[in-house]
Amino acid sequence: MIGSYVAVGDSFTEGVGDPGPDGQFVGWADRFAVLLADRRPEGDFRYTNLAVRGKLLDQIVADQVPRAVELAPDLVSFCAGGNDIIRPGTDPDDVAERFERAVATLTAAVGTVMVTTGFDTRGVPVLKHLRGKIATYNGHVRAIADRYGCPVLDLWSLKSVQDRRAWDDDRLHLSPEGHTRVALRAGQVLGIEVPADPDQPWPPLPPRGTFEVRRDDIHWAREYLVPWIGRRLRGESSGDRVVAKGTLSPDDIRVRIAQAV
Numbered sequence: 001m002i003g004s005y006v007a008v009g010d011s012f013t014e015g016v017g018d019p020g021p022d023g024q025f026v027g028w029a030d031r032f033a034v035l036l037a038d039r040r041p042e043g044d045f046r047y048t049n050l051a052v053r054g055k056l057l058d059q060i061v062a063d064q065v066p067r068a069v070e071l072a073p074d075l076v077s078f079c080a081g082g083n084d085i086i087r088p089g090t091d092p093d094d095v096a097e098r099f100e101r102a103v104a105t106l107t108a109a110v111g112t113v114m115v116t117t118g119f120d121t122r123g124v125p126v127l128k129h130l131r132g133k134i135a136t137y138n139g140h141v142r143a144i145a146d147r148y149g150c151p152v153l154d155l156w157s158l159k160s161v162q163d164r165r166a167w168d169d170d171r172l173h174l175s176p177e178g179h180t181r182v183a184l185r186a187g188q189v190l191g192i193e194v195p196a197d198p199d200q201p202w203p204p205l206p207p208r209g210t211f212e213v214r215r216d217d218i219h220w221a222r223e224y225l226v227p228w229i230g231r232r233l234r235g236e237s238s239g240d241r242v243v244a245k246g247t248l249s250p251d252d253i254r255v256r257i258a259q260a261v
Helices: 027-037 057-063 065-071 092-107 128-148 176-189 210-234 250-260
Strands: 004-008 046-049 075-078 112-116 246-248
Touching: 004 027, 004 065, 027 046, 027 075, 027 176, 027 250, 057 065, 057 092, 065 092, 075 092, 092 112, 092 128, 112 128, 246 250
Parallel strands: 004 046, 004 075, 075 112
Antiparallel strands: 046 246
16 A cells, blocks of 8 residues: 655646646646545645656756655656757766666665656657657666666556547647546556556547648647747756646545536
């Protein structure tokens, strides 16, 4: 029975794409924390989310891993390296070596470390050309998990997130339903009975015409791609002025999820 959980990572774990009623993001890790808390007596669960959007692996290791070690929880989810992998010129082998050193540090200090793979990006226009690079990194992550006895939250095999409704308008982050399905899969990975199947089929969608697809692509490029390129050229990160959510109450998370529906 997991009594404490710390989430370590970047925008995916912070919950970008899944806004609560106050504008602060919820995300799969917060939703997963509620699933874990539901298995404990009232008030007998501690949860801390250290993730910050835009962070690279070395920044996560420097800023978040020591804090996770200090908290010494029963469970840490460790998702890092994705922002490194999508940057031009990065070597997935090198990123994996640094990832393994962090896993070694965490597993020596906490109960269980759950690692995550990257998504299959074949349906994500801005990332589909990186599919092979992501698959290489995923292979390393799985091998590292085997060496250190880590459960693996395998996002590549989660077929339900291939649907465009699982993604936010920016096409880089999950939608609330996408985050929900990842939280459910995380529960399954740890052998927890979950309230729904994360891979249950989506309702059918009407077909979209060429005009609609092109209109959506133009809107996406103007609203998301151009600002993203601008930040890269200026050497800025979306997380430069963002503070981690820190310790959260599962009861508060439940309320925020209910109010956002």
